[in-house]
Amino acid sequence: MQVHLKTLGCRLNEAELETWAHAFQADGDRIVGSTREADVVVLNSCAVTHEAVRKSRQAIRRIHRENPTAKLVVSGCYATLNPEEAARSLGVDLIIDNRDKTRLVELTKARLNIENMPSLSTEPAAVALFSRGRQRAFVKVQDGCRYRCTFCIVTVARGEERSRTIEEVVNEVNRLYEQGILEVILTGVHLGGYGSDLGTDLSRLITAVLSKTDIPRLRLGSLEPWELPESFFRLFENPRFMPHLHLPLQSGSDRILRRMARRCNTADFAGLIEQARDAVPDINVTTDIIVGFPGETENDWESALSYIERIGFGHIHIFSYSVREGTKAAGMPDQVPAAVKKQRSRQLHELAYVMKQERMKAGLGWTFQVLVEGRPSIDADGSPLYFGYTPNYMRVALPAPEDQSLENQIRTVRLKSISECGSYLLGALSDSDEAVSSFLPMT
Numbered sequence: 005m006q007v008h009l010k011t012l013g014c015r016l017n018e019a020e021l022e023t024w025a026h027a028f029q030a031d032g033d034r035i036v037g038s039t040r041e042a043d044v045v046v047l048n049s050c051a052v053t054h055e056a057v058r059k060s061r062q063a064i065r066r067i068h069r070e071n072p073t074a075k076l077v078v079s080g081c082y083a084t085l086n087p088e089e090a091a092r093s094l095g096v097d098l099i100i101d102n103r104d105k106t107r108l109v110e111l112t113k114a115r116l117n118i119e120n121m122p123s124l125s126t127e128p129a130a131v132a133l134f135s136r137g138r139q140r141a142f143v144k145v146q147d148g149c150r151y152r153c154t155f156c157i158v159t160v161a162r163g164e165e166r167s168r169t170i171e172e173v174v175n176e177v178n179r180l181y182e183q184g185i186l187e188v189i190l191t192g193v194h195l196g197g198y199g200s201d202l203g204t205d206l207s208r209l210i211t212a213v214l215s216k217t218d219i220p221r222l223r224l225g226s227l228e229p230w231e232l233p234e235s236f237f238r239l240f241e242n243p244r245f246m247p248h249l250h251l252p253l254q255s256g257s258d259r260i261l262r263r264m265a266r267r268c269n270t271a272d273f274a275g276l277i278e279q280a281r282d283a284v285p286d287i288n289v290t291t292d293i294i295v296g297f298p299g300e301t302e303n304d305w306e307s308a309l310s311y312i313e314r315i316g317f318g319h320i321h322i323f324s325y326s327v328r329e330g331t332k333a334a335g336m337p338d339q340v341p342a343a344v345k346k347q348r349s350r351q352l353h354e355l356a357y358v359m360k361q362e363r364m365k366a367g368l369g370w371t372f373q374v375l376v377e378g379r380p381s382i383d384a385d386g387s388p389l390y391f392g393y394t395p396n397y398m399r400v401a402l403p404a405p406e407d408q409s410l411e412n413q414i415r416t417v418r419l420k421s422i423s424e425c426g427s428y429l430l431g432a433l434s435d436s437d438e439a440v441s442s443f444l445p446m447t
């Protein structure tokens with residue numbers, strides 16, 4: 005998909021554009037320099053003055069005039085403060101409220117039904133899943149993959165597995181922490197294979213990072229659900245290792261998993277989840293599912309859906325299967341018609357939404373340490389709200405206190421309710437709150 009991004013207004017709007025550009029690219033999309041070349045145009049609007057509002061309206065009209073066939077997504081302050089007026093403007097397909105800005109790429113794809121398979125399998129999902137920012141950084145620890153999943157282009161594009169040494173990774177994490185980063189996400193194309201070329205493994209890497217750095221929060225990116233090192237779950241005894249795992253299942257049907265040449269069947273996956281939940285009770289398990297893989301019959305789909313429901317996920321990253329030249333699946337018979345994929349995708353989005361609500365409900369009344377992200381966003385009532393994530397990666401909003409900044413701090417937050425839109429939790433600073441770790445200015 006070709007995406008053109010435009011912004012009006014403040015530096016914050018510009019910075020957001022950059023984050024979205026990374027996330028679209030990581031999802032396999034191309035950023036283009038003009039409206040005319042784009043399939044999707046995203047406008048980050050502004051409402052700081054009457055003039056800014058006028059320019060926002062004008063920009064919407066101009067985009068539509070220049071490319072009436074492109075999908076137009078409008079976010080930012082003008083769209084948030086005047087959603088109905090913006091939605092009525094010619095050509096606007098989707099309004100994204102400021103509160104949902106960090107999920108703009110995901111929401112654009114889900115709501116406009118244009119989600120595509122990522123061009124590389126596991127890595128982009130991790131990038132799309134985790135928001136970046138001045139408080140969180142990705143550290144890539146390995147590249148390449150020894151497997152040959154039939155939908156994945158990784159082995160063609162990235163070759164054999166190569167890992168960075170533990171020392172290199174530790175040094176990078178120390179450097180990031182000195183620069184003010186409070187949370188590091190270790191990523192890799194086949195993260196579970198870390199160290200196979202160096203005679204070490206992922207557990208040893210995590211142990212070294214936890215003991216040789218002071219990074220307050222360490223997380224893992226997407227991890228294939230097999231061959232986890234022995235005693236892996238014991239690592240979560242260290243509270244700096246965040247209780248969240250993104251384990252891409254890809255399908256809930258064994259027949260389809262075989263066609264995908266995955267190394268894990270539904271029984272193995274269920275066993276792994278049971279082990280994880282026994283060892284780490286508040287662990288949040290999230291996943292990727294490909295909908296409409298070649299040969300996926302109605303029976304396969306029904307059994308997949310009930311399996312996914314039985315396992316229960318805090319979040320599902322849903323991809324409609326799309327042919328990727330150079331992969332084995334591209335030449336498979338029985339490609340699923342687009343309308344069927346669309347309908348299955350919608351069904352799974354609905355189930356994922358319900359499961360996410362359950363996951364969030366389970367957190368209500370509890371107190372968590374939340375890593376508060378950048379400056380506050382303004383909600384629909386005009387009140388400033390900070391956003392952040394709990395250790396198990398639940399998104400939380402909390403009212404900005406008048407007398408202090410919470411930006412880039414880890415604070416103790418009590419979870420009180422679920423937001424009206426159902427996509428995040430609302431919390432408040434707990435009575436026992438104090439800043440666990442202050443933000444050091446970026447150098």
Ligand code: SF4
Pocket residue numbers: 125126149150151152153156157158159193194228
């Ligand atoms: S395990 Fe499969 S999906 Fe994951 S990177 Fe390797 S080939 Fe791709």
